[in-house]
Amino acid sequence: MSPSPRFTEIADIAADVPALQAIRHQIHSDPELAYEEVRTAALVAGKLREWGWEVSTGIGRTGVVGTLRAGDGTRAIGLRADMDALPIIEATGKPYASAQHGKMHACGHDGHTTMLLGAAQHLARTRRFNGTVHLYFQPAEEIGVDSGAKKMIDDRLFDRFPCDAVFGVHNHPGMPSGKFLFRRGPFMSAGDKVTITVHGVGGHAARPQKTVDPIVVASSIVMALQTIVARNVDPAQPAVVTVGTLHAGTVNNVIPDSARLELSVRSFSPDVRALLKRRIQDLVTAQAQSYGASATVEYVEGYPVVVNSDAETDFAAQVARELVGDDQVVEQADLIMGSEDFAFMLQERPGSFLRIGNGDGSEDGCMVHNPMYDFNDRNLPIGAAYWARLVERYLEG
Structure with missing residues (x-):
């Protein structure tokens, strides 16, 4: 042998x-x-x-x-x-x-x-x-x-x-x-990338009533996004929605006309992945409209x-x-x-x-x-x- x-x-x-x-x-x-x-x-x-x-x-x-x-x-x-x-x-x-x-x-x-x-x-x-x-x-x-x-x-x-x-x-x-x-x-997990652009109306920082402030809208969206995993996803299913960037404005005395957010979205279940996509899109649109603004959502499905x-x-x-x-x-x-x-x-x-x-x-x-x-x-x-x-x-x- x-x-x-x-x-x-x-x-x-x-x-x-x-x-x-x-x-x-x-x-x-x-x-x-x-x-x-x-x-x-x-x-x-x-x-x-x-x-x-x-x-x-x-x-x-x-x-x-x-x-x-x-x-x-x-x-x-x-x-x-x-x-x-x-x-x-x-x-x-x-x-x-x-x-x-x-x-x-x-x-x-x-x-x-x-x-x-x-x-x-x-x-x-x-x-x-x-x-x-x-x-x-x-x-x-x-x-x-x-x-x-x-x-x-x-x-x-x-x-x-x-x-x-x-x-x-x-x-x-x-x-x-x-x-x-x-x-x-x-x-x-699967990893998706989301880019949100908030479209407001810019103007002078001293006359906010004449504007639709996209920074306020974007801030509201950031906080609202935190509810998706907490209140829409089954607690037994792992998921993460993270806002990684928020860019808006150039100087302190100008309200810009737009703001941009980038999100990282993680999940393990195809159903949860689809739910996260739907809720992010719906929430962002509704949140922006509630302030008189609008928003576009670019949702890119990344790694499985x-x-x-x-x-x-x-x-x-x-x-x-x-x-x-x-x-x-x-x-x-x-x-x-x-x-x-x-x-x-x-x-x-x-x-x-x-x-x-x-x-x-x-x-x-x-x-x-x-x-x-x-x-x-x-x-x-x-x-x-x-x-x-x-x-x-x-x-x-």
């Missing part, structure tokens, strides 16, 4: 850690926004070619796909990492902080990309699998609509680089570094719900238990109200989106989309080893 194959352990990546940190810091210091990831894509493509992967570029505009085959197996697995940054001014003061003012890797995509590159290097070196691996380095996850996952799929991603299952990961501040979170079924398939999630969790132990794995984590365009990939293929703790301390537990956020480099060997082991286990034999 032949001995059992040896699968990747975290210690197997230890020698690669300094190089992986250098890659991560290079990407972090040179962040690029959605569909601008030209330098990041070139770095990724260059590393993959150096390690012997087949490389395809320009997938979904700035996406990169790496392909590696071993043995005669017919099965294929897809692993995805996102590459884009956010329009945030970094305040970490780190030596490798962003050199691009107003752009920042504030969500850890630099770490996601580097973990997958670490797995790519190790898999090319060891080739302890039987089948095909596709690595999908995706642009424009943060854009909210018209995203990179959708663009890559529209560019025939799964026809050109087919897989039997697809997996993705995101770091998770507030949980210890290296702790894995999984969830079968719905995991992350992230729905993990049961079998692939159970498998992914089992691999994590093997790698880090039972106490470092949460099998059925809480729902997350954030959204993620990996949902589009899960609509096309079975698979699972998982989370890895980024730290729970005062420094390494900072929330994403914050000027002080930084990806935790302790996750680099853990994530790289996890992806490599997942490939070896999925394509075992």
Whole structure:
């Protein structure tokens, strides 16, 4: 009887850690926004070619796909990492902080990309699998609509680089570094974007009776919107309506003629999603009319719900238990109200989106989309080893 194959352990990546940190810091210091990831894509493509992967570029505009085959197996697995940054001014003061003012890797995509590159290097070196691996380095996850996952799929991603299952990961501040979170079924919410423009009548600040003040109308709309989840949505159904921006006016002595609000709307149920859309539109229209104003509502449905398939999630969790132990794995984590365009990939293929703790301390537990956020480099060997082991286990034999 032949001995059992040896699968990747975290210690197997230890020698690669300094190089992986250098890659991560290079990407972090040179962040690029959605569909601008030209330098990041070139770095990724260059590393993959150096390690012997087949490389395809320009997938979904700035996406990169790496392909590696071993043995005669017919099965294929897809692993995805996102590459884009956010329009945030970094305040970490780190030596490798962003050199691009107003752009920042504030969500850890630099770490996601580097973990997958670490797995790519190790898999090319060891080739302890039987089948095909596709690595999908995706642009424009943060854009909210018209995203990179959708663009890559529209560019025939799964026809050109087919897989039997697809997996993705995101770091998770507030949980210890290296702790894995999984969830079968719905995991992350649908996310929609709403833009409201209030049309009033502008005029002199000293003669408000001659105007229809859109700032007053907009303020009333903000408060009224808070009642939708509280009084229209079943309390057992999670939902969020957040007003993220309100812009109006330029000086203190002029009442403007318009105001603009932007909303983020989150939900898990198709029925609740439809209810939120209807109530927002009706409430905004009625609220504006009650002040003698009018309002237009642009409602853009963004990312769908992230729905993990049961079998692939159970498998992914089992691999994590093997790698880090039972106490470092949460099998059925809480729902997350954030959204993620990996949902589009899960609509096309079975698979699972998982989370890895980024730290729970005062420094390494900072929330994403914050000027002080930084990806935790302790996750680099853990994530790289996890992806490599997942490939070896999925394509075992």
